[in-house]
Amino acid sequence: MDKKDILVNHADLQNFSAALFEKAGLSPENADFFAQSLVDINLWGIDSHGVLRLPIYVKRLKSGACNPKPNLRTVKSAITLEVMDGDNGPGQIVGRAAMERAIELAKTYNFGIVGAFHSNHFGAAATYSRMAAAQGMLGVSMTNVVQNVVAPGGSKPIIGNNPFSVAVPTYGKFPFVLDISLSAVSGGKLLLASKKGEKIPLDWGTDKFGKPTDDPDVAFNGFLLPVGAYKGLGLAYVIEILTGVLTSGVFLDGMKGMYKYPDDPSLTSHMMMAVNISAIMDPGELEKRMTEFTQKIHSSPMWDEKQEMLIPGELEHRTMQARKANGIPLQMNLYEELTSLATELGVPATLSKM
Amino acid sequence: MDKKDILVNHADLQNFSAALFEKAGLSPENADFFAQSLVDINLWGIDSHGVLRLPIYVKRLKSGACNPKPNLRTVKSAITLEVMDGDNGPGQIVGRAAMERAIELAKTYNFGIVGAFHSNHFGAAATYSRMAAAQGMLGVSMTNVVQNVVAPGGSKPIIGNNPFSVAVPTYGKFPFVLDISLSAVSGGKLLLASKKGEKIPLDWGTDKFGKPTDDPDVAFNGFLLPVGAYKGLGLAYVIEILTGVLTSGVFLDGMKGMYKYPDDPSLTSHMMMAVNISAIMDPGELEKRMTEFTQKIHSSPMWDEKQEMLIPGELEHRTMQARKANGIPLQMNLYEELTSLATELGVPATLSKM
Numbered sequence: 001m002d003k004k005d006i007l008v009n010h011a012d013l014q015n016f017s018a019a020l021f022e023k024a025g026l027s028p029e030n031a032d033f034f035a036q037s038l039v040d041i042n043l044w045g046i047d048s049h050g051v052l053r054l055p056i057y058v059k060r061l062k063s064g065a066c067n068p069k070p071n072l073r074t075v076k077s078a079i080t081l082e083v084m085d086g087d088n089g090p091g092q093i094v095g096r097a098a099m100e101r102a103i104e105l106a107k108t109y110n111f112g113i114v115g116a117f118h119s120n121h122f123g124a125a126a127t128y129s130r131m132a133a134a135q136g137m138l139g140v141s142m143t144n145v146v147q148n149v150v151a152p153g154g155s156k157p158i159i160g161n162n163p164f165s166v167a168v169p170t171y172g173k174f175p176f177v178l179d180i181s182l183s184a185v186s187g188g189k190l191l192l193a194s195k196k197g198e199k200i201p202l203d204w205g206t207d208k209f210g211k212p213t214d215d216p217d218v219a220f221n222g223f224l225l226p227v228g229a230y231k232g233l234g235l236a237y238v239i240e241i242l243t244g245v246l247t248s249g250v251f252l253d254g255m256k257g258m259y260k261y262p263d264d265p266s267l268t269s270h271m272m273m274a275v276n277i278s279a280i281m282d283p284g285e286l287e288k289r290m291t292e293f294t295q296k297i298h299s300s301p302m303w304d305e306k307q308e309m310l311i312p313g314e315l316e317h318r319t320m321q322a323r324k325a326n327g328i329p330l331q332m333n334l335y336e337e338l339t340s341l342a343t344e345l346g347v348p349a350t351l352s353k354m
Numbered sequence: 355m356d357k358k359d360i361l362v363n364h365a366d367l368q369n370f371s372a373a374l375f376e377k378a379g380l381s382p383e384n385a386d387f388f389a390q391s392l393v394d395i396n397l398w399g400i401d402s403h404g405v406l407r408l409p410i411y412v413k414r415l416k417s418g419a420c421n422p423k424p425n426l427r428t429v430k431s432a433i434t435l436e437v438m439d440g441d442n443g444p445g446q447i448v449g450r451a452a453m454e455r456a457i458e459l460a461k462t463y464n465f466g467i468v469g470a471f472h473s474n475h476f477g478a479a480a481t482y483s484r485m486a487a488a489q490g491m492l493g494v495s496m497t498n499v500v501q502n503v504v505a506p507g508g509s510k511p512i513i514g515n516n517p518f519s520v521a522v523p524t525y526g527k528f529p530f531v532l533d534i535s536l537s538a539v540s541g542g543k544l545l546l547a548s549k550k551g552e553k554i555p556l557d558w559g560t561d562k563f564g565k566p567t568d569d570p571d572v573a574f575n576g577f578l579l580p581v582g583a584y585k586g587l588g589l590a591y592v593i594e595i596l597t598g599v600l601t602s603g604v605f606l607d608g609m610k611g612m613y614k615y616p617d618d619p620s621l622t623s624h625m626m627m628a629v630n631i632s633a634i635m636d637p638g639e640l641e642k643r644m645t646e647f648t649q650k651i652h653s654s655p656m657w658d659e660k661q662e663m664l665i666p667g668e669l670e671h672r673t674m675q676a677r678k679a680n681g682i683p684l685q686m687n688l689y690e691e692l693t694s695l696a697t698e699l700g701v702p703a704t705l706s707k708m
Contacts, residue, residue: 078464079464079465079633080463080465081465081633109465110432110434110435111465113465138596152661154655154656154657154663155654155655158650158651158663166592168592176591176595178592180582180584180585180588184582201555201557210656228582228585228586230534231582232581232582235532235534237532237651237666238520240647241522241530242492245643245647246631246634246635275435276432277600279435280430280432280437286600289599293594293599293605297591297606300510301509302564303508303564304506306507307506307507309508309512311591312584312588
């Protein structure tokens with residue numbers, strides 16, 4: 001953290017955020033879940049997707065661009081497959097409902113997929129995959145996002161960096177959780193390189209015309225490249241098909257990003273999948289095998305002693321333990337933005353510094 | 355193709371290969387499928403995984419390292435989820451049976467997953483995902499492979515470059531087919547850079563100690579790096595869990611690669627998944643949407659006029675059309691190896707040059 005950061009208690013931040021969401025029109029229960037999802041993301045250390053986004057979410061709920069009281073409806077139901085109309089509700093509320101339903105289907109059929117359309121930005125994909133893992137199931141979550149990745153050789157973005165997450169229960173201290181997006185790097189990593197005065201590899205980003213650049217500032221004002229060139233590009237297409245195409249939602253240029261179109265529904269689509277592993281493997285056996293899997297990775301030798309061999313989800317677990325104990329760091333301007341927003345909305349909640 | 359390459363007719367190559375597999379102990383039907391899978395891979399242009407591998411497959415069938423007459427048994431069955439014991443049979447025969455069964459499950463429940471263990475090298479992942487797409491279903495196929503990828507900072511390979519494929523029917527000239535592995539590049543690309551005398555990016559491969567190198571020859575004798583560093587690494591772990599861990603097969607260092615252990619079963623595991631899309635979207639509507647999806651990608655502007663915006667599977671389709679018309683190019687030494695093998699096995703089949 002920066003020296004100027006403010007440390008806040010995670011439970012305080014949760015109550016504060018929930019009060020704002022409730023004031024913005026959400027039901028108390030939905031406000032709680034939405035707030036929890038953002039605070040969890042901060043606890044995992046993914047500050048780009050936590051309460052940093054609270055102001056724009058609240059603004060869109062207040063303006064009605066995002067529907068605070070969506071009427072979620074199942075519009076297609078075919079044994080293990082379902083499609084839900086999100087009624088332009090918050091992605092967090094639509095995403096949770098879709099994953100809850102996928103888990104229900106998996107309780108009956110050992111497997112469920114629920115697609116959702118007419119949704120909005122859903123935060124972090126891991127929020128939903130972890131719901132399945134918490135119930136002993138393998139969970140997969142994904143979303144399309146507005147076009148922000150240029151194909152190698154292309155002049156303008158063709159696809160989003162469509163994030164996805166896979167979570168697997170381990171019955172240990174934390175679940176296995178992969179949560180990645182399909183650009184080579186995030187915009188944040190370009191800013192970091194710029195701050196350090198470093199050049200960037202030519203496969204990270206392009207200028208405004210789609211031409212590869214090693215200048216992080218040029219790339220930040222240009223476009224992202226897909227991770228692993230055609231590999232990440234192809235996988236982003238797959239996610240676009242599983243979300244926008246197969247749910248009957250919009251896809252590719254049909255979406256409206258919340259920053260560029262703050263007053264419109266984003267028309268985002270998600271896909272949630274749950275697999276009831278216990279139907280084919282006892283939890284005890286899974287625990288044994290995942291422990292062995294993790295131990296083999298942990299004990300693999302490193303030439304770089306400053307690095308550690310971790311499994312996906314491990315770093316987030318450590319950060320969560322530390323931040324629960326010591327507080328969540330917020331940049332001063334974000335802290336001020338949040339407290340001003342509370343005042344503006346007439347919310348009495350306070351956000352004490354630790 | 356190289357000037358010294360031999361062109362052979364794809365149907366001749368298919369008959370020739372099937373005769374060899376039958377002589378190696380496979381049933382006529384299994385020999386046909388195995389041969390077809392390899393010739394298809396050559397038709398798609400993936401020469402590294404086509405009949406180039408025929409000699410080692412035949413050798414392993416003859417020695418019994420790979421069981422030519424496997425007794426495939428379903429050992430776990432739980433509505434939409436099944437696990438199959440491959441009885442150390444060829445990956446192509448086990449993989450086909452697993453995907454056929456997943457498709458059957460999807461005909462009943464709109465979804466099926468079949469995992470398989472005690473299998474061997476299965477060729478290309480697309481062979482199986484395409485089976486689902488040919489029946490109007492979305493298909494996913496994956497396999498673990500022997501550890502060949504080093505984690506950034508690690509001294510030795512920890513995971514395979516676990517390939518996977520996703521196929522989606524388009525009802526157009528060819529299906530959407532993504533088929534990738536999770537190393538940054540293949541060994542073949544390192545050889546190509548070496549031939550051209552080019553340096554390679556530092557995130558492609560390492561020396562024998564796991565340290566990044568820009569020398570393609572050093573990397574070829576060292577290890578591969580995962581595509582997109584921790585992103586590809588994490589996804590390779592996911593595939594290892596879905597194959598080796600959840601099928602009750604072996605994982606990570608438990609496998610025995612066919613080149614290092616030619617006389618042992620490889621103990622490979624696969625996972626096949628089929629989704630009956632037509633249960634939630636009419637084929638006509640899917641065709642319309644996939645056509646729109648493809649057209650939007652095709653018509654996206656390029657700054658590099660030498661490149662084209664293709665969808666996954668398109669290049670393979672073009673190559674197949676060309677090679678069906680003009681023949682499949684085989685390097686002279688491979689052509690000679692194949693014809694010698696036929697003589698050695700006493701197979702009367704010939705492989706005429708076009």
